[in-house]
Amino acid sequence: MAIWMFGGEFHVENSQPGLRNDLWKYSMSKMSWSLVHNGSAENRQDVPGPRQLAAGCGVTETYFVLFGGLGPEEKVLGDSWIFYIPDSKWYTLSDFRNRVSASNSTQTEGPSPRGDMAVWCTGGDMFIFGGFDENSGLHHALWKFSLSTLSWTQSESSAELPADHEFVKHLNYPSGRSGATTWVSDDRLFMFGGNILANNLRSKHMMIGNVGDLWEYDKLQDLWLYYTGPQKVCNTATQFGDLGSASTRSNPGCRRRASSWTDTHGNLWMFGGDGIDNSQASLSVFAHSKLLSDIWFYNLNTNMWTWKGGEKAGDQKGKFGKKGQSSKNNLPGSRCESVVWQQENNFYLFGGVGHDANGKDGYLDDVWMLDVHLDQSVELNAPTALPVFGMIFFSLGLVILISVLYLFSRRYFQVTSGTNKGKYSRIPLDPEQ
Template sequence: MDSATEKHCSELVARERSGHTALVEGNVMYVWGGYVSIADDEVFLPNDEIWLFDLESGVWEMCTMSGEVPSPMSGICGCSMNGDMYIFGGCDDSGQTNQLYCVNLLDGKFTWSKVNHRTGSPPSPRDKLSCWVFNGRLIYFGGYGHKQLDEINNNRSFLMDESSWAEDIYWGWNNEVHMFDPTSARWCEPHTSGHSPEPRAAHASATLGNKGYIYGGRIRECRTSDIHCLDLESWTWSEIVPVSPVPLGRSWHTLTAISDSALFLFGGLSIECKPMSDGWVLDVETQKWREIEHPYMNKPRLWHTACQGKDSDVIVFGGSCDFILLVDKGHCNDALVFQMKPYSLFRICEDYIAKNVKNCKMLQKQLPYMPAKLLPAVQKRITYFQTSSKKCNVNK
């Protein structure tokens, strides 16, 4: 890293937050934005810093950002493509936005640039939307935002929030599909066919092959449990109707691809406004849900992020363990690692050494003789388990 790096030590941890964005490039998770609740105020976190979490060592690093820096905000939709992080929408001090920004994550400079379109029209301002990345394009779905009265075409694509309007401006949920091509800087709204989902926000999405999936979300006062699939080549919607058992309806959850045919659902806010900690795997080929056991049943999360890491691990970061609209606490900053498949023999050996070297004199003596290419990786894992152990002791 260059002079953009502010701090780097094993004791540094990203601040707790909700409504942020996070993604993984290589073995690093990048975290930006979000907010915390202080008394009756929602305080957006600094917009000129990005947090890096080394998935191998468990070490956090904070880097400063420059350029055309977006406003501090939450509810943004973030994704990565070719080493660039794109963020769209979100809510800042002025309300929902419809601006698109980009920053390269790999050059160490972290310089933001505002992405201006040459043709087409961007979506109306919104937050709590989702996106898919496919064939070099960014495809956005849904969200909650506002439109002018003359922009509302029909109630099938925009469901008005009857409790919120001002003069000719109306707020509500939508089920629109918008696509942005970074190469041509063009926005368009593909014509879709099939049975489209109802307008919604605070849902979750994931991409598998040429298909984009969405699950749940909020529609007016209802939190749903439906799952829909959009073919990103033919633009055809289809609804998946799995057999029981199925997860409960929810919003502010996450959906993560863990293989070519499976999606992992975690957490969210239930219909009864209770934070959830259950985990489910959907096999999209058999269309069957399976609830899984995991070590974080006592750590409910909502409005968190989830990223696929090494060996199909899913890394959940941040979010809230309480209903954030009713309390002024409950934001989290721990990284929960879900093992989604058996580890390779190499990973098992690597982790065994890292976990036990502190208490095994034989391993301590043998460590310096490890192959030069292997030693740094093992040392990172040693740091990871030592850091994890310290956190566990602090939380006891």
């Protein structure tokens, strides 16, 4: 298994942050990074320009697509690129379609320029929602890029909506936003929080604009389902509750660009982000948000949040311990905009904008792993032996009963043929069916 990472923002000594367009690969077996493409070319038009907060998904060992993002001076981009792994080369989307002789019959014009959008990678598609537009506004459209046909399509429900962002806020539909946190759980698409005020630019780190609502997008019905959390700008502190105990009152508050994973039973996990901690009882347009380092769990069966660990207060420095050794005292420093991936119930986190071991702000390049194999909440949703064996014995007993009844009918009743055609229905093996 390998993880791919493109570009991003980095620190420039005594200057404004810079942007990269290099391509890296992280080997899970070797636990090391390798540079795949340095981002340079004889013709600058042959590689995607430097950027951050773009959308990207791929097909294992074949290719991946890169779309949009924020370029220099946070210019909003709208280009689509393909990196073809066998060629070790970048192509524009149109050039790659010609390269593989893709049909143009399904090709449509792609999304308008945008960056810092919500992104989901499923087995065969990449979905994007929202993001900043060219005029520093916010999108509320949802688009899909097919990894098989290499084409963009906009969802019908979002295409039918008015362009007025303020009007859409009053509908049963998520407000346009930037910096939302996303999960793919058993092919279900979830989205949490983000920023719904276009004038609250990410570089300002202001408290206003962040929300804490949780939504699911139903791909089959092309509908959004609202679950929980404030849909409007937060004005209260995060509600932690008791550590490890689920509660309808517990809520991670409002934040943007948190790190997210799903466990082997499809439940949602979240770490940190840029938002509100437990000390910020009220909001002010003059106050800054805080970088967070708390760990949250959302159970899709009970629809409740649980605070699982980390610090309640924001802006915490990292607690590193010894490299490669786990400890209950270890904790990544508060951060947002990290790169994340997972392997079973091992969650990995790389870098981001946050605090180092000395509590100083900066661009981080540390790699962390969170192991939730033994977490009680994960095991709670695993099938236990009693129901499984109970179903097996019930099924066997039902088969034996049917066999006995059949033999009984053969022994005591004469079976004659008739002219009416028989009609059979399945006997449910589940007593609840």
